[in-house]
Amino acid sequence: MHSFLKFANDNRAGIIRLIQELVECESPSDSLEHVNRFLDLLVERTSDIATAEKIGVSQSGKALKLTFHGGDGDGQVLALGHADTVWPLGTIERMPFRERDGRLWGPGVLDMKAGLAIFISAVRALVATGVRVRRTVCLLVVPDEETGSTYSRCVTEAEARNSLAVLVLEPGTGLEGKLKTSRKGVGHYTVYVEGKAAHAGVDFESGASAVLEAARQVLRLNELTDLGRGLTVNPGVIQGGTRSNVVAAEARIEVDVRVQRLEDAAFIEEQLRDLTALDSRCRVRVEGGLNRPPMERTEGIARLFQTARRIAADIGIDLEESATGGGSDGNFTAALGVPTLDGLGAVGEGAHASNESILIDRIADRVALLAGLVRLL
Ligand SMILES: [Zn+2]
Missing domain, CATH: 3.40.630.10 (Zn peptidases)
Known part of the structure; x- marks a missing residue:
């Protein structure tokens, strides 16, 4: 040498x-x-x-x-x-x-x-x-x-x-x-939330806020993080709504996922695919996947x-x-x-x-x- x-x-x-x-x-x-x-x-x-x-x-x-x-x-x-x-x-x-x-x-x-x-x-x-x-x-x-x-x-x-x-x-x-x-393995996911638009003053109750639903989903996503397992779920970007006097029809969350073990990749994939709306009038759709094992x-x-x-x-x-x-x-x-x-x-x-x-x-x-x-x- x-x-x-x-x-x-x-x-x-x-x-x-x-x-x-x-x-x-x-x-x-x-x-x-x-x-x-x-x-x-x-x-x-x-x-x-x-x-x-x-x-x-x-x-x-x-x-x-x-x-x-x-x-x-x-x-x-x-x-x-x-x-x-x-x-x-x-x-x-x-x-x-x-x-x-x-x-x-x-x-x-x-x-x-x-x-x-x-x-x-x-x-x-x-x-x-x-x-x-x-x-x-x-x-x-x-x-x-x-x-x-x-x-x-x-x-x-x-x-x-x-x-x-x-x-x-x-x-x-x-x-x-x-x-x-x-x-760690790296995954990128986007959670799309669809709600129902309505006038915030005139017709508030007929709306279903995608922003509110997205906020609830963020808390849920956060609970998937397990530091002991080397598993992190970071909802790093959140976007939604058009103006404050409109109940939001759409929102979007971008999520970075890191896993230490391959089996956790499958676990997290399943968890994300199974996400459903907490407000039954909203819809949640997830796209993305593991980029690097x-x-x-x-x-x-x-x-x-x-x-x-x-x-x-x-x-x-x-x-x-x-x-x-x-x-x-x-x-x-x-x-x-x-x-x-x-x-x-x-x-x-x-x-x-x-x-x-x-x-x-x-x-x-x-x-x-x-x-x-x-x-x-
Ligand atoms: Zn490099």
Whole structure:
């Protein structure tokens, strides 16, 4: 592992340059043209060490699969990343890439452009040190993770099914860079409430307020939250009515659901589907579903983490694990039963926020950790 660490330290300037290039090539989820341009940049920067394949995931959306040269082909190890960021085009002008206070700053640097650069550098470390790699090593970069991976999900799942392990390049947790061995599943639901409009002054009693019904439903939804089970139901948006002198005919509640265990996903789905109006003159209809299944900490995931922990210890890092309520594409691969380790990307803070930054001092050990994992898996 020390030779990987030495490689990363010796090549620090080059790795930082690659991170800068990736950050400065903006790639918001809503501009496929720019996301594709970003994928082209990745192809260019890896042309000497990998074979590139673009896989169509929607009409013009593409995922990029890089297969690195030199693996012996005894099974596949899959690294997983995304090209898109939450930052609109032009953000780079007011939030330029910069190096300051021991950190690299810029839109998407943590989530997850540095993670991609770190993995590419890990492969370069393996090439430079002449280490034999038993597996075929692939990096899949999808275009739509920040918007729920609706289009790329089946490509990710197909690649995962062919893999012995999945390494997710999302940022680590906190400034310690803890790995993520469990993630909650995420669901989005909309509860539509239909009432009966009436004049609030003239004809109040003939109305059935959808707003009042929605308010009652919100209280009901709130009761489904069970913190002990890691189950949360958040009615985050409520809308309804037209004006104060009208008994409201319509209302709508948007609900975010998080589950720690797959069985709770089915439970909550049933609870929501069975919602009925408390006022019999109103009607309630629910749409939506689970977007990402939970990533449960299986035996395989625990073993993978122990391997990572040993590699990190060898280079002086006390690696810890964490559980998070946020989802990633690792949720999909773990749900298939493929051992998945997440949070292997950069160490920093401020994902999706204006203080998004990574710790320069933690680039090298992440490169060494990923190179070590690829070698040992
Ligand atoms: Zn991300």
